[in-house]
Amino acid sequence: MNLKEALKIADRIVFEKTGQHLDDLQAAVLRGTLEHETYKHIAKNFDCSESSVRKVGSELWQILSEELGEDVSKSNFRSAVERFQLSLFSKNFALQQDCVQISCCVNSYGEGRHPPDISNSHNEETSNTKPTKNSHQDLSEMPELGNFFDRTLELQTLTTWILQQNCRLITLTGISGIGKTSLAVQLVQQIKHEFEYAVWYTLDEFPTIDKFQSNLIQLFSQSEKPDSSPTNQKRLPLIKYLQKHRCLIVLDDIHNLFCSGELAGKYKPQYEEYRSLFKQIEKLSHQSCFLLIGWEPPKEVPQLTSENTPIRTLQLTGLDTAAAGEILRDKGLAEIDNCEALIHRYQGNPLWLKSVATLIQELGIGATELLIDDTILLPEDLKDVLHEQYDRTSELEKQVMSLLATENQPVNVAKLLQNGQISSSDLLNALQSLSRRCLIEKEASLYTLSPVLKQYIKTRRSHLTNIDSE
Structure with missing residues (x-):
């Protein structure tokens, strides 16, 4: 689903509820949400206060939650709208198929002859059809991969931990710009077909533990019984679904659960119950894997782990010289002398290298001259x-x-x-x-x-x- 389609569906839902179409600020909030922008960034682009944006966002999530019958928030807006669109498509497709079957039966049997009971045969066919492995995915919040630079060793390590050693809780950490999310996207693309469920959540404006678990359980329960009403389904605890199904659940920007101004990994008060969830994921037996991505891991996840435990941590470092050289080639700096020195100075960090290479390219600065006196350039976007x-x-x-x-x-x-x-x-x-x-x-x-x-x-x-x- 593209941005235009999502906004059109949201506008339709809001209009049916309020009798009014989306105004400019509401559209800006939804557009920014779909482009993974923070409320602060949306407010800056719209030239209004962050509090105004948050208020409008809260009102929108309330309207959408009531109309869609599920808890909608900034973190799951896209996936909620896509589920709504899919449900409409499924209903229309089923209706069209029934009409086609009835038409074919009437034409084949003619007047005075009764066609077979297609409803029963349809149900039998459906009941005998087993769902294919990995038929359930919610990867709407997963970024597009874009350019991916060689991380063969890291990919092999993560794949081994997940598929061969059946690790239940893995943290992927590293300083900003080092390529954690890109690596995770590449990993998911390669191994998602090994799972019945593959889910990606970005923890920007993240819900409470109750909403998070409810979102996951709703995905599980709806796919298990797609023809039954969600309100009539008996929902199990989240861990039961993780034991029943093989699931890969990725949580990006995990650091947003933790406090600023404190030592690493201290939970914000409203997110303290995530500690119990992660402990449960680690300790209880199940066949699923949680991959946590962020600048810092939870306190309960050690940096050094034993192979005898189902928990792992991979701290990502910079690209090697060959892979980092591709970034400089993309920026037209491949032929500079002492290319390795520039890569080493910025520690092979993809974002840092792109930032400084762009500055050098746009200003026409001699990169070789900069390397003579150990100059460290800090472009404004890098400082931010x-x-x-x-x-x-x-x-x-x-x-x-x-x-x-x-x-x-x-x-x-x-x-x-x-x-x-x-x-x-x-x-x-x-x-x-x-x-x-x-x-x-x-x-x-x-x-x-x-x-x-x-x-x-x-x-x-x-x-x-x-x-x-x-």
Whole structure:
């Protein structure tokens, strides 16, 4: 379903409920939702307050929920409308087929002869037809793959964990722009046919645990008994469906469940019950897999896991030189000297490389000259991305990153404690949290920041100093 079709269906539903078509702001909210934009971004594009957008969104989800008979939210709007469209199509198709069969029977048997009872034969045929494996998918929120750069080893690892080792809970983490979602999309495309259900949810404006489980259970129950009324079906607990069916459930942007300004993985109060769900997914026996994607994992998911447990964590790092070189070739920078140095400086991060390569290309800067004096370019779009992730950290983590930004070489805990500003306990907790957020690098017992993050923190510190002096 394209954007125009979805808006047309939504307009029809709203008109039937209110007697009025979508106004400009309502259309903007739905359009932004379909394009995976945040309320803040929608408000900026429409030149209004974020609170106004949220209010309009809330009213729309209420109307759509009442009319569609299910809980509709920003996270499942597209899939809800697609289910509505599919139900209309199915009803129309069934009606057309019945008309065709009746017409054929009347023409074949002629006047005075009775055609066979096609309703019974149709039911028998239906009952003898087993659903094909993986006939149920809700991947409407899964992004398009686009250009995919080589991640053969990571794909093999995830495929082995899911299909061979039957892991129940996997987290895929990494700093912003590293390619987590692209890798997951490629993975789902390759293995989705191994599952009866494949579902993708993006946790932008995510519902409570009750709504989340209700959405999943509704998908299961409707596909199991498509001809029965949802209100008359006996719904089982979510874990029962995961035990009964082989399901792959992907949750993208899992970090939106967690608090900003706290150590990594602390749930927001309204999402605290997700902790129990993830524990249940890990501990209870079933044949399904949850794949969690985000900047940081839940606290209950360790970075280092044993092969004897059904839980795994893959922390994604940058592309290798060959794969990252494809990005530079796309930007017309493949022939520059010291191409490997540029890739290393930006750690093979696809988003970082695209950002700096675009700046170099658009301004006609000599990339080779930039590499002479270890210049770190920070285009505005890259600073925005870094700020979003940096702003989530606690004050304690910001202190530790400031200390690391002043060091030219990797340092150990003893060196970081020499400043006397942070206790050993707080320091260790901060280092663990920063490591889980993928914001620091660790080799043996030494810690450091990437050159890009060092430059960002120095630039930020200089900006704040200038503001204070004014």
